Amino acid sequence: MPADFHRIASGRPAAGSTSFEAQVLPYLDAAYNLARWLARDDADAQDVVQEAMLRAFRYFDSFRGGDARVWLLAIVRNTFYSLRMKVPPDGMQETFDDDAHAVVDEQPTPEARMLIALDVGALQKALENLPHPLRETIVLRELEECSYKEIASITGQKIGTVMSRLARARERLRAELTRHSTEVRRHDVQ
Structure with missing residues (x-):
């Protein structure tokens, strides 16, 4: 991939692209990862990341130092929402393919693997069912391990809003997973 950025950099000094890399x-x-959770589709996530990386490279001169990860994740988020506005809402709302993303562990027994798949599938489904603002907040916090301050910077929200969204997202996930767990126990054969 670095060679692609050198080709795009037509006219930029090599030191600038090296710093970007x-x-x-x-x-x-x-x-x-953030794009995948926002877009809910691999192809759309790849498009978002590609566009975001081009934007990041194009505007790298405006980067004033600090945390490059937070800066890039903010660009990814903004790119997703700007591309989403150009596409009809159903364009990026495909169903999540659990089979393509199932966790496979060769060590446990088939029964253990089934239970693991149920748990992971339930978590993925619960995450998918969250509204965008809650999903992006919990993905940034729990999967990308961003601080509240970093999430606030990425999303353009106040820290209090981030904390509130995170609490609501966790509560909704807990309720959904508890409901799912109760349904599974109800269908167990004794």
Whole structure:
């Protein structure tokens, strides 16, 4: 991938693109992870990350230092929402394919694997059912391990709003997973 940025940099000094590679590219996985949870689709997430990386590269001169990860994740988030406004709402709302993203562990027994898959599937489904503001907040906090201050910077919200959204997201996840757990126990054969 670095060669692509050198090609795009037509006319920029090599030192600038080297600095970009050193400061921003290490966070490419985090950018994709956030885009994947926001877009709910691999192809859309790849498009968002590609556009976000181009924007980040184009405006890297305006980066004033600080945390490059937070800066990049803010660009990914803003790119997602700006691209989403251009596409009809159903364009990025495909169902999540549990089979393509199932956790596979060869060590446990088939019964244990089934229970693990149920738990992971339930968590993924519960995350998918959260509204965008709650989902992005909990993904940034729990999956990307961003601080409240970093999340506030990325989303453009006040820290109190971030904390409130995080509390509501956790409560909704807890309620959904508790409901799912009760349904599973009800269907167990004794």
